[in-house]
Amino acid sequence: MTVILGKYFEDFEEGMDFLTLGRTMTEADIVNFSGFTGDFNPLHTDAQYALKGMFGERIAHGMCGFSMATGLLVRLNILEGTIVAFYGIDEWRFRAPIKIGDTIHVIAKVVEKKESKKENQGLIAFMVDVMNQDDTSVMGGLVKVIMKKRP
Numbered sequence: 433m434t435v436i437l438g439k440y441f442e443d444f445e446e447g448m449d450f451l452t453l454g455r456t457m458t459e460a461d462i463v464n465f466s467g468f469t470g471d472f473n474p475l476h477t478d479a480q481y482a483l484k485g486m487f488g489e490r491i492a493h494g495m496c497g498f499s500m501a502t503g504l505l506v507r508l509n510i511l512e513g514t515i516v517a518f519y520g521i522d523e524w525r526f527r528a529p530i531k532i533g534d535t536i537h538v539i540a541k542v543v544e545k546k547e548s549k550k551e552n553q554g555l556i557a558f559m560v561d562v563m564n565q566d567d568t569s570v571m572g573g574l575v576k577v578i579m580k581k582r583p
Contacts, residue, residue, distance in 0.1 A: 438514030524573030
């Protein structure tokens with residue numbers, strides 16, 4: 433028996449809001465992301481180099497923060513077993529750095545619900561805002577996913 437935790441296309445309504453739990457960015461997260469991607473830019477990996485830069489310390493890769501935010505959305509269990517595919521990212525902006533020790537959470541609002549040519553799925557667009565512990569938006573934009581329709 434397969435257990436479906438996620439919401440189906442029909443369960444989403446424009447205007448619905450979702451709030452995730454928080455997650456703290458660690459040095460290990462940055463080191464692991466660097467190793468996984470091969471991006472060893474000294475802004476992320478060299479404390480002495482970063483000390484002299486505009487942020488005064490090492491910061492997380494923008495895509496590391498984005499990936500962490502995606503993971504936080506998955507933890508809501510609204511996509512679990514019902515997402516078909518990640519469709520796209522539009523108008524994404526990196527607004528502020530995520531530093532080691534910052535805790536981020538995600539606010540996601542359904543802004544579009546669109547029927548698909550395929551009758552068993554549809555598109556859901558979320559306006560996503562990634563916030564730090566000071567309620568500063570560090571990044572955000574439009575995230576689109578293709579969701580299954582109820583069988």
